[in-house]
Amino acid sequence: MTANLLSVRDLKVSYRVGNGHIDAVDGASFDVPRGSIVGLVGESGCGKTTVARALTRVIADNARITGGQILFDGKDIAAIPERQMNALRWRDIAFIPQSAMNSLDPVYTVEYQLNEVLRRRGGLSAREARMRCESLFEMVGIEKGRLRDYPHQFSGGMRQRVAIALALALNPKLVIADEPVTALDVIVQRQILDQLRELQTMLGISVILVTHDISVVAYICDRTVVMYAGRVAEAGPMAGVLTRPAHPYTMGLRNAFPDLAGAASGTLTPIDGAPPNLAEPPPGCRFAPRCPFSIEVCSTESPPLAEIVPDHRVACHRASEAPVLREIAARTETWLAHA
Amino acid sequence: MKSTCRAVMATAFLALAAAASPAMAGDPIRTIEILSRPQASQPQEFQSIQLIAQEWRKLGLTVNVRVMPWEQMSDVVWYQRADWDSTAWQMVGRPERSDPDEIIYNLFHSSTAEKGYNFIGYQNPEYDAVAEAQRGEIDPEKRKAMVFEAQELLARDQPNMMLVHPKQTFAFDKTVWKPESIVDQSGIGIRNTWTFMALEPLGEKKDIVLNSSDNVKAINPLYISGGVDSWVFELVYDRLIRVGPDGLPKAWAAESYEWKGDKTVAVKLREGMKWHDGKPVTPEDVKFSFEAIVSGEAPMYAPFGSNIESIAIDGQVITFTLKKPAASFVTSSLAKVNLIPKHVWEPIIEDLKTKEANAESYQEKTPIGSGPYKFERWLTNEEIVLSANKEHFNAPKADRWILRIVPNVEAALGMLRSGELNFLGEFSGDPKVLIDAAKQDGDLEVVSTVEMGFRYVAFNERRPPFNDVAFRRALSAAVDRRLIVNAAYRGFAVPSNSVISPSLEFWYDPKTLAELKTGHDVAAGMLEEAGYTLDGGKLHYPGDTKETLAK
Amino acid sequence: MAGTRMRSAVTYSNEPLVSLRSAELHYRVGGALSALRGRSSVVKAVDGVSFDIHRGESVGLLGESGCGKSSIGRLLMKLEDATGGEIVFAGEPISGLRGAALKCYRAKAQLIFQNPFDAVNPRFTIRATLAEPLENAGIPAGEREARIIAALELVRLPQPAQFLDRYPHQLSGGQLQRVVMARALILQPDFVVADEPVSMLDVSVRAGVLNVFRDVRDRLGLTAIYISHDLALVRYVCERTIVMYLGRIMEDGPTEDIVHEPLHPYAKALVAAVPVPHPDQSHDPLPIGRGAPDPRNPPSGCVFRDRCPRAFDRCASEVPQLRQIGTRKVACHLF
Amino acid sequence: MHDLALQKPGLVGRMFRSLKLPLSDPFAVFGLAVYATFLLTAIFADAIAPYDPTEILYTPEYELASDLRPGEQGFILGTTSLGRDIFSQIVYGTRSALIIGITAAFMVALIGSVVGLVSGYFGGWVDAVLMRLADIAFGIPFLPFVIVLAAFLEPSIWNVVLAMALVLWRDTGRVIRSQVLTLRSRGYVDAARVCGSSDLKIILRHIAPNILPLSFLYGSIAIGWAILTEASISFLGFGDPQSISWGYMLQDAFASQALAKQAYYWFVPPGICIILVVSAGFFITRGYENLLFPKLGR
Amino acid sequence: MSHLKAVASRTLQLALVLWAVVTILFLMFRLMPGNPMAAYIDPTFTVEQQQALMAQFGLDKPLWEQYFIYLGNLLQGELGQSFRYREPVAERIFALLPNTLILTFSSLFVAYAFGILAGAYLAWRRGSAVENAAIPLVLMTRAMPEFWLGMVLLAVFSFWLGWFPAGGTRPAGADYDSLWALYTSRDFLSYLALPALTLAIYSQGLPLLLMRSNMLDVMKEDFVTMARIKGLSNWTVVVRHAARNALLPVMTSFAIAVGYQLQGNVVVESIFSWPGLGRELVNAVSASDYPLAQGAFLMIAVVVILMNLIADMLYALLDPRISHA
Secondary structure, three states, rough: OEEEEEEEEEEEEEEEEEOOEEEEEEEEEEEEOOOOOEEEEEOOOOHHHHHHHHHHHOOOOOOOEEEEEEOOOOOEEOOOOHHHHHHHHHOOOEEOOOOOHHHOOOOHHHHHHHHHHHHHHHHOOOHHHHHHHHHHHHHOOHHHHHHOOOOOHHHHHHHHHHHHHHHOOOOEEEEEEEOOOOOHHHHHHHHHHHHHHHHHHHHOOEEEEEEEEEEHHHOOOEEEEEOOOEEOOOOOEHHHHHHHOHHHHHHHHHHHOOOOOOOOOOOOOOOOOOOOOOOOOOOOOOOHHHOOOOOOHHOOOOOOOEEOOOOEEEEOOOHHHHHHHHHOOOHHHHHHHHH | OOHHHHHHHHHHHHHHHHHHOOOOOOOOOOOOOEEEOOOOHHHHHHHHHHHHHHHHOOOOEEEEEEEOOOOOOHHHHOOOOOOOEEEEEEOOOOOHHHHHHHHHHHHHHHHOOOOOOOOOOOOOOOHHHHHHHHHHOOOOHHHHHHHHHHHHHHHHHHHEEEEEEEEEEEEOOOOOOHHHHHHOOEEEOOOOOOHHHHOOOOOOOOOEEEOOOOOOOOOOOOOOOOOOHHHHHHHOOOOOOEEEEOOOEEOOOOOEEEOOOOOOEEEOOOOOOOOOOOEEEHHHHHHHHHHOOOOOOOOOHHHHHHHHHHHHHHEEEEEEEOOOOOOHHHHHHHOOOOOOOOHHHHHHHHHHOOOOHHHHHHHOOOOOOOEEEEEEEEEEOOOEEEEEEEOOOOOOOOEEEEEEEEHHHHHHHHHHHHHHOOEEEEOOOHHHHHHHHHHHHHOEEEEEEEEEEEEEEEEOOOOOOOHHHHHHHHHHHHOOOOHHHHOOOOOOOEEEEOOOOOOOOOOOOOOHHHHOOHHHHHHHHHHHHHHOEEEEEEEEEOOOOOOOOOO | OOOOOOOOOOOOOOOEEEEEEEEEEEEOOOOOHHHHOOEEEEEEEEEEEEEEEEEOEEEEEOOOOOOOOOHHHHOOOOOOOOOOEEEEEEOOOOOOOOOHHHHHHHHHHEEEEOOHHHHOOOOOOOOHHHHHHHHHHHHHHHHHHHHHHHHHOOOOOOOOHOOOOHHHHHHOHHHHHHHHHHHHHHHOOOEEEEEOOOOOOOOOHHHHHHHHHHHHHHOOOOOEEEOOOOOHHHHOOOOOOEEEEOOOOEEEEEEEHHHOOOOOOHHHHHHHHOOOOOOOOOOOOOOOOOOOOOOHHHOOOOOOOOOOOOHHHHHHHHOOOOOOOOOOEEEOOOO | OOHHHHHHOHHHHHHHHOOOOOOOOOOHHHHHHHHHHHHHHOOOOHHHHOOOOOOEOOOOOOOOOOOOOHHHOOOOOOOEEEEEEEEHHHHHHHHHHHHHHHHHHHHHHHHHHHHHHHHHHHHHHHHHHHHHHHHHHHHHHHOOOOOOOHOOOOOHHHHHHHHHHHHHHHOOOOOOOOHHHHHHHOOOHHHHOOOOOOOHHHHHHHHHHHHHHHHHHHHHHHHHHHHHHHHHHHHHOOOOOOOOHHHHHHHHHOOOOOOOOOOHHHHHHHHHHHHHHEEEEEEHHHHHHHHOOOOOOO | OOHHHHHHHHHHHHHHHHOOOHHHHHHHHOOOOOOOHHHOOOOOOOOHHHHHHHHHHOOOOHHHHHHHHHHHHOOOOOEEEEEOOOOOOOHHHHHHHHHHHHHHHHHHHHHHHHHHHHHHHHOOOOHHHHHHHHHHHHHHHHHHOOHHHHHHHHHHHHHHHHOOOOOOOOOOOOOOHHHHHHOOOOHHHHHHHHHHHHHHHOOOOHHHHHHHHHHHHHHOOOOHHHHHOOOOOOOHHHHHHHHHHHHHHHHHHHHHHHHHHHHHHHHHHOOOOOOOHHHHHHHHOOOOOHHHHHHHHHHHHHHHHHHHHHHHHHHHOHHHHHOOO
8 A cells, every 4th residue: 555545647638629739737746645635726727627637537528648647546547448447436536526516417406416426336225325315414514404405406615515425425535626615705615625624534535626726725735736837836745835835936926925814014926927828838947937037947948846855846947946046036026027 | 495485576566566656646555454363272364364464565565463362352353343454253163054144144234333243344235135135035045046146245345355164174083983974064074963973883982082172161051152062062952953964954852843934933842852860851841941041041042032922832832933034043043042951940040030140150060951962070171971862862872972171282183093082073283184194093084074164354344445345355356265275274275255155055156256366466456446556665545545544 | 004005195085085875786686587486586785885985095895705795886887776875976976977977977987897808898909998988088089099008008018009909818817907907097087996806817917916906096096996805805905994794884994903803703704714825824613604695585684693603682683783893883783 | 910901801891700600610611602602693593594484485386385394495494384494483583582581581680689689788678578579479470470461461572571570580689688688797898888888889889799690690590481481381372473482483383283293303493492592591500509609519 | 386476477478478469460350451351242242231241240340349359259268250161260270279289299299209319319429420411411301391391201102102191180981989089090190190290300300409409518517527527327427417407498499399380280281181270270361261360370379379388387397496496
């Protein structure tokens, strides 16, 4: 039994678009240790959702996994036949979607949809399934009387709880949660995160939490993987990455974020420019065009994801200078001058 | 082909242009309208009118063909008598029209010009005299001479432009029915009551299955509701007299009849007749039948009884006394009025007298007559089933008579070939197709006969230039009737210049047609002679006549 | 408290520029089809809201989705007409504005939209987009180009001329949001409502847009309302915050006071729930019940009482009025 | 970087472009090609057709040139039982088909668009009234309505157009209304209001261009409807015999028993023409749907 | 409770629509040019006779009075007296309605059964050669004039192959105990086959295309993707989730299609000598039998409007988002 439930190695996913193709994920590598919550964080279009979906191997019609390995429990599930993969789905790898409204079938009751999974995929008898439904609802804190309700009869937060119940139905080893709280208001968001954390601890499962919000990562995750333009920029323990970022992108993000906990600060600092067009990605480091610290090699050579301190990896040519850069990056002028 | 057509037209124009003398000219004649029914319902009429318009245009007239459905056309022609120029029209054959009186008198006598059948407004005292005289003449030969005179007057005046007497084409399955048992009624064709009584089955199939494109409206002995309906009630109800296959009256429910003077007819009722409900037919029933039509509850039949002064019963003999002498009484009244059971209808009529509706809107659930067929069943818009009345004095040889409503001509033909029908009771399509189909099929026999009815173009004599005999004669002469026969009727018609059909041999005056000269040059000559002029390709009135009706 | 900011120098006049007086916006949700769905009721998007904004002041409207904050923005912009109460701008009620007066108001009060991709017509070039308000204000065609360039410079869009003939889809979100701001500012308004102007933008570019907003406001001395669900953002932009819940004001006061010591139970929960990007933070359960606000069936009395951990009898029977408590106003029976 | 022609198209070009013709869909292109072909045929009918379609052709001996098979005596598609040139009728039939189709489509699209725009944009009682009218129009069975209308008025191809204008705007109107409702909630419409643009200006500049393709889509459906309806009406005998249309030809053929005569050359070509034109409309429609609602297509 | 209210309000709304249609109908038939009874007044009638006839049909009263009489009669299910048949319009119409309904429904059942299956199949096989060939073909069936198709089918299957009779609902002279006995007899099926097939071929396109595009739509929904991620079998995903959801609008379109079909019957009934309401309407109109035409038109309109109502309710019933609101 390996320490990591999941190890993604150099994963590549590409979309066919018109006559060309876009490498939405271009060599992503990260690990998910058993019993941990890993935050996969990045801006829109960075490939985080594609990674999440690639792990289930249910991806868009025009998408294809073009390379890399997905080692789940030591087995490369990117390479196994579809039949075997299907056997793993939901029993071992479950999924919590962003919008439970759209991902629950509107014409069936919640109970039906739970039953469907429990009986068709879990092989439970009708009686067992009913009891399991009730205990699942209890687990996520919904009255069991609402089992017979249809998805639209729940509020957004409740639906998200239903989605969690659904994901936990077959006691999976890994739950992939794709922006599970993005559509929710802060209060409900917080409640759902608390619930998720509680259940994760209780059941000892691993969770991959895909989000664009560093605060969510900071609140709930053990580890974090920062993605930028289809690649992993930085990965490591959450506290390490957030307090001592080693990639200029992560440093920049920190400056751009308003922080209620701190003092009423002076100014936020944006990262100038926009993420690159993945149809024509820049050569070398993809962050280089926006990076105030870029040097010549950055625009020619793609930096490898290397470990700088134990368990903390960074893909930056100047990773060794990280502590110094961090100092400079904290100053607003650094980012303005670049612009 | 095309160039030859155009060449013909071009020379025609040249000839006319040369003949025209533009010195003395009236106004140009306005656009002349001619009404026609749509091609969909009346293809031959429509085609005839197109041809006629084409010929008239060659005379220098501007002609506008206005197509309208029958209801609208009849509304215009009947009720807006001053507003139309000319119209296609037709008279259909009916057994009782075997007597010429209805046509000769009603259509042209000046008394009917204002409201009646003389909608064209023909006024000729000379003609009026002849038309009146033939009515009162009981001697057939003398009457025939008068009818001939009337026909010749009409040929001279051309109040209408007679076109053709169409041929009626019917067919039957000769593997089902013995061909010799078919009866051809003159002017009517083989689809007639006599045939339906006489048809002799050859094998197992004993039901006459025939078609009609029109729905049956009513089976009501007191309501003249339409052609198809009469097929039905002529079989269900008897009449004292029936018009025989030769077109002459034949005693029927009457054992015999006799004129006693020019205003009295004595009829002896056949003995032993029974109504379909088993009750005997009595002279009282006959008397009641003729009284019912003038009771005010059967307005359409009323004219056929209005000339009766009184009805007397003496045993089986019923004596009719008339108000005025009427030669046509036997054919047009005795052979027209249905015999109805008094025990059924008396309470009905009494009841109707208290109501706004009259007997025309009364439909018996099971019509009771005494005729050769009994009413069985009527499915709305689908079929009517009659069964043979085996107790009738002239019991049919077939078992049942089934009328299927088939609106689509193609389907009717297809059904005849497939055996779904075994008697084609109506065929509005191209007779040639039917004959070809019969040839291919081998089981079918097609019979075509000249109709009593006729097709014509009515001129509105009230409106210039149609008030001018010369103009009417010219317009009539402009069209070769063979063109109409061939082009519009595909040969299934005979040319006409008389309101009496050649199928009514006794009354028909062949001289009328023989003396009709036609052709473009003839017509152009007539117009020129009458002073009409052609200027710039447009026909002008003679002298200094003004156009008063131009829009 | 806001000592580092330049705008502390601005003094407010006594006369408020904008006043809401028991403003109401009630929708009748209904018609035959929704009646068929068994729902036909009145949604009180804004229910008796009153506040004043003084010239030069910046106020944050804070609340969860459905609390009515955006509706207030639409009322102020006269995109909706209030179904009750009154909205006064510069001493004059805006409900009666028509024709030229309305045009005049349109020039003075402007809106910055939430979604920049939605707020500009995709068929229009940037030039045409920015020319529209100028056209409506009757600025001669010859002057427009210069005004457009000036506006784009104002929002710090570098080399503005190159953008003029581009279409919206050729711009990034951040650039487009600046165009939207430029359009709002091009007629030099007195009053601006910004409706979550950065919520659709990626984190890395948000700060840029926020900074532009802040700077321009200060430079032009604008009166502003900043609508947001994110207290951290409001805090960055506004010195005063109004917390709303289900169409009503819960608390209204200086932002820093609310951040540090919220009074209303709802505000307390809200502040506690705001996520912070730091590893070290409280994981205490929120002082609020589960469930979500249902705008169609708000509870009687205090609309927050069904989620309020401190609700008592009176909350169900009586609607709490907004009362002055120290520096703020709070609508809660506890005070 | 950008094509100059693309940036500053003329008004016509802009209009044309805002129709967003679905040129990427092969079937739609086929449909457009069919339209173009028939349109040219209709315009140059006088030059293409060898005869007047209503002219009764006969020889100087009064022999009717009827029921000739294709090729006989130089008639491309033969003649009808009434001695008229079938090919010329097909050619002129194109003209009436397109006149009916296009005017009906124009009326339906125009009325529907105006109703949809007004109803959707202004809402309130205007909307309520217009939508109740649409409900009523939905309650009127269309074909029977045309039949009744045709029976009351003189037979004319315009009956179909009139009936369509009176009744069929309802579908277009409703769809465009809902589209306008969506558009109306778009930020840029609010933005235009906040900028001080008048309602008329907003409708014309911001909303109408967006519904133009939709109107065109409903227009192309309406073309098909109009042609099919005219054909049915003619078949039932309520058509206008003065103007030769394909429906009239079919009616003529069936009434003259072309089936029994096995005169395929008579009843097949008009049928094919109808199918071609109508399905061309459907193909274009489908191309549009793929373009307008890409989620529907593949 | 509120559902009842909703149904009541929708019904009321449609009743208003019906009233409007009735009024339009009334005006249409009364305001046209010419004497409405021209075709039925024999020219030999005296003025008194004509007036009596007009009075019999109530045509001598002022328009508004006629209108209220008409409305009043309608409320009692009284449709007036046919000019042509001199019998109550209602009687004729109710005699013909069953034939029309059975033709309409049987053809639509066939069309929908086929269309739904084929549409789902084509969606499943999207992008394949089968689909590429089928879609234009289906569009072409919608572009065919119904009467043309009907005539061709008649020629092929009845005249040439002789498989089916050419017209009517039963063999000549055949008698059945009841309508039910007729409709369940084998003979009836053979008579029904061709007209129903004609209508079915024409109408299968709508459910087919609708089903297909709905399926394509639904297949892109998150819940279908989720069903895949759940590892459910293809069959379950396609049938239980995609097809079940896609079916909803197709089912409601059925009710609306009934309305449309009823109008289309006009033509097919004429071709196949089917004694139905459509043919009656055509006959009545061409015979200027206004009360009858009005009655037939109204009957068709009632069915159309009723079907619109049923479509609404069906949707509400089948979609839990509405039924369980």
